[in-house]
Amino acid sequence: MSDQDIELEARLTEQEYFEPPEEFVEQANVSDPAVYDRFDEFPEGFEEYAEMLDWNEEWDTVLDDSNPPFYEWFVGGELNASANCIDRHLDDRGDETAILWEGEEGETRHISYRELHEEVNEMAAALRASGVEEDEVVTIHMPMVPALPVTMLACARIGAPHSVVFAGFSATALSDRVNSADSDHVVTIDGYYRRGDFLNHIEKADEAMGNVDHDPEVLVWTRHDEPEVDVSDDYTLVADLLAEHEGEEVEPVSRDAEDPLFLMYTSGTTGQPKGCQHRTGGYLAYAAGTCNYVEDIKPEDTYWCSADIGWITGHTYIVYGPLALGTTTVMYEGAPDYPDKSRTWEIAEAYDVDIFHTSPTAVRQFMKWGTEHIEGHDFDFRHMTTVGEPIQPEAWLWYYQHIGGEDAVIVDTWWQTETGGHLITNLPAIQDMKPGSAGVAAPGIEPAIYDDDGEPVDAETGQAGNLVIERPWPGMLQTVYGDDERFIAEYWERFSDTDSNDSEDWVYEAGDGAVQATDGYYRILGRLDDVMNVAGHRLGTMEIESAVSEVDAVAESAVASREDAEKGEVPDVYVTLREGVEESEEVRQEIVESIEEGIGKFARPNEVIFVDDLPKTRSGKIMRRLLENISNGEDLGNTTTLRDPSVAERIRDQIHAD
């Protein structure tokens, strides 16, 4: 252990809870614990969030739960998300910065609400002129440039749900999503900067279009005034469309509260990702509400969430929530270590960021890089968030001391693509912080821990179990796009009485393990299903395996998660080869490439391990858990259900031979 580790350990042993600074509490958006009582008036409590928005038509029913799990929120209400994020701020805050963007090469753009209004209107006109219709899903494959939120908000304005695909996803992942959503329009960009290089991004769309089973129109933004890479003649340049629609205004379409706002594909327990479908009213209300109460955002703040908009965190906590509240939201295009490891703190200083939101992976990285990159940078956060994975108490304390200067609050927020917004988190002025713990239930949310038989586990027992949510909430997904059965099978079936029409009999299964302490705080232990969390990116082991199976030389494969000090988890791929194929560097390379092509470079395996056989149960199921034990150097545990226990032992001996 280093001196730093010893010091952190000592402090943690000494102190379990950390109080929010008085200065924070005094200015907090919410500091009265009565908020929890108000939200316990279920479902009416959630009206408090809906009232933060402007509605064209007031709802007449807060929650229709007559057909669980197909809940409907703010029924009868009508609104437009783009009008809520832009138009309604024009009178008071038109000249204030809505989006503060910094490109990797150092250029900056301060986009005021008025400018955002103009750009979104022109893009909305352009989309409409290209034939985008209300309720048509537009797939957007774009990096962290202002054109991305502009396109999202333009879609929202004309009532076309968007499906944003993280820019790091491969051509195959893109074509899968375009096919699944049956998108007739795909919006992309020529390229963007990453660690000083201009990446050709459009080539992914070029390749993807060959695998799309229909013929979508491709609209192309350019990172600079002119395209920097070849753009196919079949595509339409957005710049040309915008020129045709300069100055045009598009009346925001009044959307039913239940009309979908977007799809976000996420990994599950099968090879095919699921399109989580989010509603307009409930989602936006929940995004605005949690930004207000959990993130403590005020219009005059500068708020920086360093996630990528291509994931749910960016949707809710870079775009929709912050803009609905009329604040300034920061976007940075590039890598945190380009041109050097102090880039993050330079940005924080230059823009005087008040609220900073990042992932435990980033914190561990900053910690590894060392405090010398922070020193000398004059920034002062009032509030900091973590999301995406459990944060180890040591990393938490380091973040608290070195980034927060011991006078910022930290909120650890647990939630998922499916949940739309935070579900387990403290309200920073109300509860004390407890390193390593996500905290208590958010207002109105009813989490519980069940054992495998569906019996509630009492906090007093200190026992871990399945994290579930016993009551609906406005930010929850509506369904899996086009697949109501999968929606039920993935999230509800296990712990619900699916024959019942009483919503009390329906329980949402999160897929995470958790334990509740007697103080009511939840500690999240990680996924219990075949989903991994690599540097906060969610990946299905089955998705990786299906990419591996594309390689001819491979007979069978299994992906196991290995614990990693920096990324949290990384995938190890165990492979058996076909008869007559020898293991070789070429085959290994082919496997890695197949994963990069099928999913994206961010899914690259930690190791490819060639084995003679995979451990299987008597019924022939591969036991990934055993491989995980092997990858992590743990005991094999009970191997009696294996067809041939010696297989696991041989793999263990092969890997840990030295």
Ligand code: 6R9
């Ligand atoms: C928002 C987001 C969801 C999964 C989730 C869990 C893990 C998220 C966490 C956390 C521990 C936290 N997770 N927040 N684990 N503490 N504060 O990350 O969505 O990409 O769908 O991932 O991430 O395992 O089930 P998503």
